[in-house]
Amino acid sequence: MKTGAMKITLLAFAQSRDAFGFSERVVEFEEGETARGLVGRIAPGVEIGNLRVAVDCEFASWDAALGNARELAFLPPVSGG
């Protein structure tokens, strides 16, 4: 079993795309890292104030370990309909 650096796909939607400067990006992460920590590392200038975060299509906490997550999405306030 290989431990340490794994890859995760980041998805930035709507206004968060402008803030992050990408809509999709693959980065390395450690399984103990949190979403908050990951954003602080790869995009330290981004305000996460009104963003929710989803891990593998489920709403998640900014402060939970990413574990073996494969997709991390940044979700501004929704406005469908």
Add this chain to the structure above:
Amino acid sequence: MKTGAMKITLLAFAQSRDAFGFSERVVEFEEGETARGLVGRIAPGVEIGNLRVAVDCEFASWDAALGNARELAFLPPVSGG
């Protein structure tokens, strides 16, 4: 001006048709007569308990004088839709 007997069309809907034995009938009436009095005179056996009455397409009181009404309708509880 002629006073006294005038003609009014009676309309009986839904279950009231069975009770009255007609769906439409023209009868003579006096302008001081009420809907209640008219039914008592022409169909004394009819129970008006759950019937509403309409005069010229407006809900009316059983005890108001018919005046110069032209159409008197007997309305069982409604059930449209």
Add this chain to the structure above:
Amino acid sequence: MKLDILFTHEPIVIPDLLSGSREIGAVVEFRGFVREMEHGEALEGLFYEAYEAMAGKVLGNHLRELGEIHGCDAVEFIHRLGWVPVGEASLYIRVCSAHRGEGLGFLAAAIDRLKLDVPIWKRVGKPG
């Protein structure tokens, strides 16, 4: 408010939606169908009867008043009369409004008022 009320002895045909106003944000449509099981009894259909002149008047007053209360732009109302077999529609209502709340509020209230005092009656089974 634009209001159309129709009573028909034919199967209900849904009118085309005229793409008029660019301010209509919500269109809510309701169809009421005759169900087979009613109070535990299996029906073949229902027979509807109306005092048409009065029904149009009473219903028109209700719908115009509700249109004011809820703020609706257009309403189409169709009630089928005569024999309506199970699985066919007896009632169709379409409400056009700026937002969904207005249309949904209008529709719920309109059906309540219809069943309150509009002179239309149904009976089980074909008469005669």
Add this chain to the structure above:
Amino acid sequence: MKLDILFTHEPIVIPDLLSGSREIGAVVEFRGFVREMEHGEALEGLFYEAYEAMAGKVLGNHLRELGEIHGCDAVEFIHRLGWVPVGEASLYIRVCSAHRGEGLGFLAAAIDRLKLDVPIWKRVGKPG
């Protein structure tokens, strides 16, 4: 409950109503249209974007739960994505149920839930 959820980049086409159950008494349909005036600003249209995989999952959970709560037999949900010009529909929902209350209740709650946390976004003007 039968549930269909569709996201489409094409204009919404209302699916045929399959005359299945003889126990459907009420069919309620909602269409949401893009309005010209929004917050006092004249639009040409709106651009919709979704996280489709998650939106389908979150919405499916909401609609199945609401179907249980309200007691509905079938729901069809269509959301258009991409550019939607003023006067065209961005949303279509159809609910089939035994009685009207169930369908109307479901529909109001479904739109509230859609706007609560389903990852779909609109923005004014075409992007780029």
